Amino acid sequence: MPVNCSFAASERSVGATEEANHLTLNSESAILVDSRSGDVLYEKNADRAMAPASITKIVTGIIALEYGRLNDNVVVSRNAREAEGTRIFLAEGEQKRLEDLVYGLLLNSGNDAAVAIAEHIDGSVAAFSQRMNEFAASVGAHHTHFTNPSGLYEEDHITTASDMAKITAHAMKNEKFRQIVRTRVKPWEGKEWKSKLINHNKMLVSYQGANGVKNGYTTQSGFTLVASAEREGTEFIAVLMKADDDRQIYKDAIKLLDYGFKNYKTVPVLQAGAKISEGGERYRIRQNVYASIPKEDHFRVHVNGADGLIVETDSGVVREYPSVLMREQHLQIADPDRKMEKISSSGDKYQSLPEFLMLCFWRLMIFFMCWMVILLIKKKQV
Structure with a gap:
């Protein structure tokens, strides 16, 4: 997938439509985002700290894919073999490919696979948990703290619906x-x-366009779910946390995704490398920019500050994308501490007046020495 705007993008019209205001969800916390643009289309207690349960494994899985080698043989430890909760029944000393363990992690929610992956990549669950927290921070999930790779309940193992949307995107x-x-x-x-x-x-068998991603449950967290679906180039991610029962959380996911597909479309705004001008200044686009806008709307683009972009639609929806522009500067001096290199009419390069004078001096010296040699030769001939 192309690089897209970060979740730092703000959306001034969250919950602005009547339909959004009347959405009723059983889940205590929820968010709906456009996965390509990062635009938030609905939220409910999205920044409240919650226990994530097995949607934690989304983090473990993507770290395994980004930092591990899929063909690595992973040796299952006793610690992994004895993991609590849902398992794929790995045996102590068994060797499995890392790729197979990621499948077992994300499909069957194997806690033993989670521990085996963590120990393979970082040697211990504690060290891997530290990597998980660093990874979360790197994608803008700043209200998240993980203490294990599986999602088993621990008091300080927490995240938010908003952070899980960023991680999943x-x-x-x-x-x-x-x-x-x-x-x-x-x-x-x-x-x-x-x-x-x-x-x-x-969701994979009950919702049109569903393409991921993970569900979870513990007694303390209740039911959790991250659901993704794509239709006609538009992809949404719904995160729901702490629902009362399994049936209800899937109803909530369907409500959110239906709301998204009914009302919004993803549009490409500008491609990386494109140039725009405004107010006499020229800018280059750092990365592909997408926006989620109302289905019947057209949009206009404006520069926002030194490096931001604003997308405004016919109905007044405004999206903001910071740090996506780079102002073009046509400098004659690439290095402020160094004069621009010049070329003399004879083809010799020089950088400054002192260097030019020195060059002239040495040329005169060479000419003088040659003249002296010629005089000496003529004198001997006489």
Whole structure:
């Protein structure tokens, strides 16, 4: 997928439509975002700290894909073998390819696979958890703190719906991750268990365009779900946290995605490298810019500050995208501490007046020496 605007983009009309104002959700926290632009289309307590349960494995999975090698053989430790909760029944000492473990992690929600991945990449769950937190911060998830790779409840293992949307949007840029989370069934041959990995995400079989990503549950967190769907070039991510039951959280996801597809479309605004002018200044676009706008609207683009972009639609929806522009400066001096290199009419290069005078001096010296040599030769001949 192309690079898109970050989730730093603000949206001034969250909940502005009547339909959004009347959406009723069972889930305690929720958010709907456009995965390409980062535009927020609906939110409910989206910045409230919550226990994520197994949607944590989205982070573990994308880290495994970005930092590991899929063909690596992972040796399962006793610690992984004895992981609590949902398992894919790995045996101690069993060797599995990292790719297979990521499938077991994201389809069957294997906590033993999560621990095996963590230990393979960083040597311990604690060290891997630190990597998870660094990764979360790197994608703008600043209200998140992980203490394990599986999502088993711990008091300080927390995130927010908004942060999980940012993490998921990043993960969905990885084609291998997308391939895994949309897989419904995969054969599994383990040392202790030969069967099929079955994706626990029910949206894949019940919702048109669904292509990911992960569900979760613990007693303390309630039901959690991150759902993604794409239709006609528009892709939305819905995050729902702490629903009362499994049936209700899927209803909430359908409500959010239906609202998104009914009312919004993703439009390409500007491509990376494109140039725009405003107020006598010229700018170059740093990255591909997308916007989520009302379906029947057209849009206009304006420069915002030194490096930001504003997209405004016919109905008054305004999107802001900071840090996507670069002002073009036509400087004659590339280095402020160094004069521009010049070329003399004879083809010799010089950088400054002192250097030019020195060059002239040495030329005169050479000419003088040659003249003296000629005089000496003539004197001897006489």
